Amino acid sequence: MSKLAVSVGSVRLKNPVLVASGCFGVGREYGELFDLSLLGGIVTKTVTREPRAGNPAPRLWETPSGMLNSIGLANPGIEVFIEKEIPFLNDVGCAVVVSIAGKVFEDFEELVRRLDPIECIDAIEINVSCPNVKEGGLAFGTSPETVESLVATLRPLTAKPLWVKLTPDATDIALIGRSAVNGGADALCAINTLTGMEIDVGRRVPRIGNIFAGLSGPAIRPVALAKVFTLHSALPDIPIVGIGGISEAGDAIAHMLAGASAVQVGSGIFRSPHLPLEVIRGIAEYCEFFDFAGARDITGALIIEG
Amino acid sequence: MPVDVVGKVTEKRLVARDTIRIAIDAPEVAKDARPGQFVMICNTVPTFDPFLRRPFAITGAEWGRIELIIRVVGWGSALLANLSEGGEVRILGPLGNGFPDPKGGVILAAGGIGIAPLLFASRRWPSAELLYGEPSLDWVCDLSREKFCHFELSTDDGSAGEKCNVVKLLRKRLAASPLPVFACGPEPMLEAVAKACKRAKVDCFVSLEEHMACGVGACQGCAVLTKDGYKRVCKDGPVFDARKIEWGKR
Ligand SMILES: Cc1cc2nc3c(=O)[nH]c(=O)nc-3n(C[C@H](O)[C@H](O)[C@H](O)COP(=O)(O)OP(=O)(O)OC[C@H]3O[C@@H](n4cnc5c(N)ncnc54)[C@H](O)[C@@H]3O)c2cc1C
C-alpha cells in the first residue's frame, strides 16, 4: 500500500485528497487541465431527483479571503446524470462519490435506489447542509431527529457507504453527527458552507439574487477545523472527511491533524486549478519530513498539551 | 484547450484614464486564442485578497504574447494594473467560446472597456469596421498602433469624435447598409445594440460579463438567463446570439 493511501471506512483512496461537491462539476472541465486519475476522488455536484435550473443571478460575490455562492443546486436531475455523467465517471480512474439532495425523504430514497446498482460509484454523500435551497437543505441538516431518520431510511436501500455532509450552522455539530451515525452513516463530511449575506449599501440591495448564500474559502478554515476537531473528539471511531478553506497543503494537513481521514478541496480550486495535486504532493512531503509512515497516521495526530 | 501557466509581463503602458495595456509572455495560451475568448488572471503571490481570479478579454495573441487592456474599477484590477514589466501573473486560458467567424464584413460595436475583445476581432478580421464609444476623451484608449478599415468614435460629452453614444453610431451605420454586429460593453448598451440589430434584421453577437469563480464551467456561478434557460457565461459564452438573451431578467 502506498504511503499516501488512506481509507474512509470501507472506501480505499489512493491518497487523502478529494475535490468537493459543486466546485468541480463531474470533472469534465478540470479534466482538460490535469489527469483526474491522480486525485483521491471526485465528489460530484449534488444531483437531485428532478432537474433544477438553479437560483437567480447574481450567484457569486467575493468576500474578504472567501466567497459567497448561491447556485441553488443547479443540476440536470438524476435521469440525465446517469445517462450523461456516469459513463464519464466510469473512466476517471479515481474514487467517485455522488452527492445527493432532496426536498422530501422519498426524493433521497429514489436517488439512492437509482445509484445503488452503478458499479463505479464508491460512496454516496448525503447533502443535508445546502444553505441555498428552501427545502431539504439546512432544514434537514440542523435537526438531529430528521438526520437520523433520513439516514436510517436510506441505510437498507444500498450496501454502498453513506457519507453525511454536515452544516456548520447547526448549534451542536456533534449531536447531528451522532444522529447520522445512529442512523447508519459510514462517514461524516464537514463542513458545507456557512450561511452568509452581503449588501450593496449604495443601491440598498443584497449582493446575491437569492439574498442568502454560502460562505467558503480561506475565511472559513478555522471554523471548519473546529468542527472537524469537535466531531473527531466526540466520535473517535467514525471516519471524517474534512472540508473548508483548503488553499494549500498545510490546510489539508491541519484538517487531518484535527481528525480527518481524508479531505475535500473546494473553492481553492477556482484560484489554483492544480491545487488538489499540490496538496497531494505537500502531504507526501510532510510525511517524509516529520517521519509519518503513511498519510493515515496524520489523522488525529494533533498534540494537545496539558 | 485551456492551460494554467505563469507568464512574465513584457510590456505595459497607460492607454487611457485608469486603463493600462499589458503584454504577457504565454505562448501556450496565445497559440489557439480566438477573438472573444478571455483569460482568468491573478498574481503569483500566495495571498487571498483578492481570493478569486479576475476575467479579462484577450486583446491580442501574437508572437506568443497575450495582450490585455485592464481598466481599474476595484481592488483586483488595481493590483493587476500595478504589475510592472518583468513581474509575473498566473494566467488560465484561453477560455470561453469566442465570436463566430464572420462570413464577410462585420461591424464591431464597443462600449468603454468592451473595446478589449473587439480589437482582437479587428486584427483577426481586417475587413471589420469598428465603432467605439466612451464617456469622454480621457477614457478613449490610445489606438494609434492599430489599423482599421473603418473607424468611428463617439463620446457622451463630445470631447472627441461624435457627441452621442455608440448605439447611435451603430444605428446610423446600419441604416447605410446592413452587416452583422459583434458587440461588447455594459449591459444596457448591449440590450440597445440587440434592439437596433433586430430592427435592421442583422445578426448580433454580444459578449457578456458576469462575476466568475472558476471561469471554466465547473461551478455554475456565472449564470445568465437565456431563452434556453440558464447558461454559463464562462463556458457557453461569453459570446451569445443576442436574440437568445432574456434582457433585464435574472
Ligand atoms: C468575460 C469577461 C471579460 C472581461 N474583460 C475585461 C477587459 O478586457 N478589461 C477590463 O478592464 N475588464 C474586463 N472585465 C471586467 C473585469 O473582470 C472586472 O472589472 C474585474 O473583475 C473587477 O475586479 P476588481 O477586483 O477590480 O473589482 P471589484 O472590487 O471586484 O468590483 C468593483 C466593481 O466592478 C464590478 N465587477 C467586478 N467583477 C466584475 C465582472 N466580472 N464583470 C463586471 N463587473 C464586475 C463590481 O460589481 C464592482 O462594481 C471582463 C469581465 C468578464 C466577465
Ligand SMILES: Cc1cc2nc3c(=O)[nH]c(=O)nc-3n(C[C@H](O)[C@H](O)[C@H](O)COP(=O)(O)O)c2cc1C
Ligand atoms: C460554487 C460552489 C458550489 C457548491 N455546491 C455544492 C453542492 O452542490 N453540494 C454540496 O454538498 N456542497 C456544495 N458546495 C460546498 C463545498 O462542497 C464545500 O463544502 C464548501 O465550499 C467549503 O469548502 P471550501 O472552503 O474548500 O470551498 C459548493 C461550494 C461552492 C463554492
Ligand code: FES
Ligand atoms: S465561473 Fe464557474 S461556471 Fe462560469
